[in-house]
Amino acid sequence: QLQLVESGGGLVQPGGSLRLSCLASGFSLHYYAIGWFRQAPGKEREGVACISSSSGSRNYADSVKGRFTISRDNAENTAYLRMNSLKPEDTAVYYCAAVARPSCRIGPLTQYDHWGQGTQVTVSS
Secondary structure, eight states: OOEEEEEOOEEEOTTOOEEEEEEEESSOGGGOEEEEEEEOTTSOOEEEEEEOTTSOOEEEOTTTTTTEEEEEEGGGTEEEEEEOSOOGGGOEEEEEEEESSSSOOOOOGGGOOEEOOOEEEEEOO
16 A cells, blocks of 8 residues: 655744654655655645755755755655745645656645645644
């Protein structure tokens, strides 16, 4: 069974940091580009960042540039999203997704083949 499982979400104060993980099972992430997305209550799901299969290319949404870093460890079949300087507007459910293609494009969401179930990130004092 092909599965992506996110972890690492939680409650953090503004200015704080979190690292999200995305573990793949049932398939190898080696040939997949990975994307991170988020969905806040009442809003559409939006792309946050993506990374190519070889980690040679990374793209970020303007809203997170300079604060978030996407990475991956193919040997561990895991992708990560390091989030620094968190703001209340970063509050959302965060999802990872995989597309069977080496190159990285954040959108459209429909290109992604596999999705995780999401992990909640809440930024509040």
